[in-house]
Amino acid sequence: MQTLPTIQDLPQIHHLIDGQLVAGGTRQADVFNPATGQAEKRVLLADKLTVEQAIASAHAAYPAWRNTPPLKRARVMSKLKVLLEENADAICALVTAEHGKVLSDSMGELQRGIENVEYASYAPELLKGEHSKNVGPNIDSWSEFQALGVTAGITPFNFPVMVPLWMWPMAVACGNTFILKPSERDPSSTLLVAELALQAGLPPGVLNVVHGDKEAVDTLLTDPRVKAVSFVGSTPIAQYIYSTGCAHGKRVQALGGAKNHAVVMPDADIANAVNALMGAAYGSCGERCMAIPLVVAVGDATADAVVAGLKVEIAKMKVGPGTNAACDMGPLVTKAHFDKVKGYVDQGVKEGATLVVDGRGISVPGHENGYFLGACLFDNVKPGMVTYQEEIFGPVLGVVRVKTLQEAMEMIDAHEYGNGTCIFTRDGEAARFFSDHIQVGMVGINVPLPVPVAYHSFGGWKRSLFGDLHAYGPDAVRFYTKRKTITQRWPSAGVREGAVFSFPSSR
Numbered sequence: 001m002q003t004l005p006t007i008q009d010l011p012q013i014h015h016l017i018d019g020q021l022v023a024g025g026t027r028q029a030d031v032f033n034p035a036t037g038q039a040e041k042r043v044l045l046a047d048k049l050t051v052e053q054a055i056a057s058a059h060a061a062y063p064a065w066r067n068t069p070p071l072k073r074a075r076v077m078s079k080l081k082v083l084l085e086e087n088a089d090a091i092c093a094l095v096t097a098e099h100g101k102v103l104s105d106s107m108g109e110l111q112r113g114i115e116n117v118e119y120a121s122y123a124p125e126l127l128k129g130e131h132s133k134n135v136g137p138n139i140d141s142w143s144e145f146q147a148l149g150v151t152a153g154i155t156p157f158n159f160p161v162m163v164p165l166w167m168w169p170m171a172v173a174c175g176n177t178f179i180l181k182p183s184e185r186d187p188s189s190t191l192l193v194a195e196l197a198l199q200a201g202l203p204p205g206v207l208n209v210v211h212g213d214k215e216a217v218d219t220l221l222t223d224p225r226v227k228a229v230s231f232v233g234s235t236p237i238a239q240y241i242y243s244t245g246c247a248h249g250k251r252v253q254a255l256g257g258a259k260n261h262a263v264v265m266p267d268a269d270i271a272n273a274v275n276a277l278m279g280a281a282y283g284s285c286g287e288r289c290m291a292i293p294l295v296v297a298v299g300d301a302t303a304d305a306v307v308a309g310l311k312v313e314i315a316k317m318k319v320g321p322g323t324n325a326a327c328d329m330g331p332l333v334t335k336a337h338f339d340k341v342k343g344y345v346d347q348g349v350k351e352g353a354t355l356v357v358d359g360r361g362i363s364v365p366g367h368e369n370g371y372f373l374g375a376c377l378f379d380n381v382k383p384g385m386v387t388y389q390e391e392i393f394g395p396v397l398g399v400v401r402v403k404t405l406q407e408a409m410e411m412i413d414a415h416e417y418g419n420g421t422c423i424f425t426r427d428g429e430a431a432r433f434f435s436d437h438i439q440v441g442m443v444g445i446n447v448p449l450p451v452p453v454a455y456h457s458f459g460g461w462k463r464s465l466f467g468d469l470h471a472y473g474p475d476a477v478r479f480y481t482k483r484k485t486i487t488q489r490w491p492s493a494g495v496r497e498g499a500v501f502s503f504p505s506s507r
Helices: 048-066 070-086 088-099 103-120 162-173 188-199 214-222 235-247 270-286 300-316 335-351 405-414 428-437 473-479
Strands: 015-017 020-022 027-033 038-045 130-136 139-147 150-154 177-181 207-209 226-232 251-255 261-264 294-298 354-357 376-379 396-402 420-424 442-445 481-489
Touching (some): 027 088, 048 139, 070 088, 070 103, 070 162, 070 188, 150 214, 162 177, 162 188, 162 473, 188 207, 214 226, 261 270, 261 405, 270 300, 270 396, 270 420, 294 300, 294 405, 300 354, 335 354, 428 442, 473 481
Parallel strands (some): 226 251, 261 420, 294 396, 376 396, 420 442
Antiparallel strands (some): 015 020, 015 207, 027 038, 139 481, 354 376
16 A cells, blocks of 8 residues: 655655745645645745845845846847757646646647747747937937836646746846746646746846745735736636735736637538537636636527537546646646536536536546546536626537527627637638627637737736736736936037927927
């Protein structure tokens, strides 16, 4: 019989402050392997003093880093890209071990993160200002983008590598220093990436990592040395982050929840749409803010065909540990989250939706204590049901039946979230009308997960985003810098002019 390690034997995950791994805080939390249900590590939870130590380190490092030429900062990003690629297997193994997603999905997450590092390496080009000569007699004017100072990011469990790489690479490439507070549920891969950044040449104090909970978050939100905060997570927390940070004079972007609808038109290629929906609904066990949890089928014939196709494909799915290359879907991240998602399925049955495929009660041989929930499929989901309104964040897909595209669009626009949506159709006119008028921030046409590439920006509308600027891409440059406009005049030698009391103009 295997002897399980005791709490005292579990490896500890430390903070990274001023280039060193340090202990801090008296509290700890278990880090579980969701495929086995066993705690395998313990993460230290930072107290206020520990976070303030990280802020002090970032504050001290800022002046020298701000004055480092952008090209030198960009070269660190270029070296980091190489190190991330060289260490991809180790990084992805940590993601899968602590999050549960299959290794191929972990690798896809890392690649999208690397693309953001690559974009940050273009900082010298992105930070160029604008210049105008002779805006007035012997007067020149130009604008430039200057760093803010100490910045911070608070990131979720579902993308422990990619989402942090949305934030800090661009922040530090713009000349800021950064404090990262990753999810305490799966922090190891995030910490490894930060250590690789030090190997790439990032000076101590420029990037600090503190693990923690609300105490750590509140310290970042209220300390006056922190000038800007980025957040990705649920809408209630996003709203709290935004209101608290703004009340303390910070620039804040807070990305919240989602309930993304996929519209399937009668003319759609149903087979291709079903295949696309499978990955969009059940990839990463549905733990994506851009996942598709709702299919809006236009017409009963369309709905019947979609449901029939999904039943066939779900039956082929293999659920098991993410380390098994044959598996399509791994476990949910924690027992608490497993119970929450299963509760949504129970609620959907009570509300009268038709449970076509029931993934409850699945057992994976050899992993009976893992947090596995099979793919669930509901038909006849209706607005007002809890399973329609709330973000489930699990492998639960619901089919809603409508008669027209207009009815589908009105339903989508009425929902509180506006993160992503898509339409499956062969009709260019319908696709153009949908993309032009739908009140959602990211739209796909025959693309179920319209996540923008690194050189565009990511963000939803309505209660999916609090703040004016989206994440990564061009908006990240604007978020992590402030514009300064300089007007300069060098009068000719020997020329003396009298006082002018009218407002200056170029006339």
